[in-house]
Amino acid sequence: MRRSLKIVIIGNFDFSNNLHHATIMSIEHSARVVGVEVDCYWLRIQEAIQIKESKLIEYDGIWVAPDTYENSIELQQIMHIIMQTSIPLFITGGAFPYFIEEIVATYKLNVLESKVISQNLIKDELLQKIEVEPISHNLKILYGDRPRTELTNSRFSIYPAILGPLSKIAIDIEAVNQYDDPEIVSLKSRPFCVATMCIPQICSSVDTPHPLINAFINFMFQLSRGIQPN
Template sequence: MKIGIIGEFNPAFIPHTATNQAIVHSCTQLDVSIETEWISTENAEHDFDSMISRCNGFWIAPGSPYRSMKGALNVIEYARKNGRPLLGTCGGYQHVVIEFARNVLQIDDADHAEYDPYASKLVISKLACSLVGQRLDVLLHNKQSIVYKIFRKERIAENYYCNFGLNPDYQKVLDDNGLKTVGVDENGESRIVELQDHPFFISTLFVPQSRSTQESPHPLVSSFIQHVINTR
């Protein structure tokens, strides 16, 4: 079993090294063995068929802008349509939103302010205040969601590394069409999205891997890995 981690690995970027460590923490907790492979977004674009044939699940990593937005979006679309477990964190969350807006909502020019701040349809926009380095509460308001069943609590505290998030103008239309906001900040703005009727397709604007330790693996990472292990 293998997880494809989609992004340009940078050993100096804490969320990337934390991703590797969090997977080890959860595998130890679950007493399972799983391979991981960092796959650059460029390789995801140009070696797509080979990549999807060798990966059972995908983690869309922090660290945008990616070298190839198309590569990241292709992986997200494949996982969405084919029931493959997917976890997106930080930049991964942002690109999950872009893929859904373009391919499900048919907003062909849906874009990301980090790539083009002057785009006409900024589905991902700059946050009013940077969240880099902050730990903030997230409210889990949908008790029917997979996310709520993982945490079994209504409030969690998580770490952020981002400057961009879902434009609130698009939150309702995403929700109405199946990409449900299942976690929000104190102002009701989206912080976790979950695809309805999918085994595991969850993305967080925060970086759960940064809160994982050997003694206390992050429950969201552990649940993702369990779903990958169960994928056939």
Template sequence: MLKSVKIAIIGDYNFKIPSHLHTNAAFRHCENHFDFSINTFWVNSGDLKESLPNALSNYTGVYLANGPYKEPYTILKAIEHIREQNIPFLAVDKTYKFVLIDLFENVLGFSSVKPDVDKQNEKLNIQNLYEQKLIYFDEDCTIHDCYGRRTSYEYSGEKFQLDPNFAHELKEKGVNFCGSDDDQNLQAIEYSRNDFFVSAMFNPLVNSTEDMPHPLITGLISHAMEVKKKSLSIAEDQLDSSTTGYQHQMV
């Protein structure tokens, strides 16, 4: 029962988009580093629109791949569902914008902060516009636990700074700002009320290899397996309870 774990990769897969190919490769890099199989399945935004939340019910972890998406607003609904259900979740690179929208709208309650998520015609190429940056992690965060160290060189094409007033409100709601670069640009956040809800502005796919899979990818996989273990343990307890009750009735 614990020989495999299922991870959903949300995205409208296109083999012509390099970041999608690198996503598959990053998960393959992890295969020899666990004693169980890692089964990944792409779930496109159209399927999510038709059957959310059922489309994610068989997965114990979710990775949000880069766009473009046919149904961008469905992506936002999926993130809200994932966060509310405490499903291990990782969003990196361009996708952090969708996570921030969810946090602003559904955690803080702001309804007018949504950017134009419909403009997604550009081809997202992970080899363009990226520069290597030294990222600093807070010690008391999940991301630090994944790395096991305070710093890491990562490739990022994003610069983001948050209004201090918004930052204070988000912190009060459980959002940790746990990664930044030398210029104090925000590079990583997590929702601390969940076991693993992580978003990074940098791109871990670039640094992933077979010998050294990226810590954020392995972190997602590890937490997904923990969810599976917990669900199986609960199911076994319920079975034992029902069996005991039946035996008492027989007596």
């Protein structure tokens, strides 16, 4: 009997937060496409800080949910913990800068201790449309080699002095937005470690599951079957 995939979603689940409901629904949409059952487990921020790597590796994937992260120190600690694993990782929305900060620290790319990334450029974190232009081969395949309109309440800009060495050494820029800022990035050294400023789960539906989420679920599914995804 084929087992279900287990995804741990890091974030303080809020019944009134539509983004959290969209996260769960989008997983269900993509699971149907892939043909697998997926069990989701929400892990609150305070719990995530204390979790051990031995517990995390029980899951097939980690998703850091979109949220208003008021305690940046706690989220940076969590990002450090999950980056010690090799589990497929998907980051959407407001956690994007903490991912970038962790990568910069890990690779010691900020010897001058200058600013790494801007504050959120979207006031009041209201949802806005963003044009996502795929530039990597893999994302062009996923997106059908054409721009895609996404929604987001998070927009950040990585400072040029950091972006140069960061993209050369540590990350691949998968897509940019209309402001020429990296919108979707992946870590070179880790299979399916993807972070995006946009919130793809909002644009997912039963009829048209989001391609990024399809890829995340399919990657975990292939690994669970002992197949190394491309």
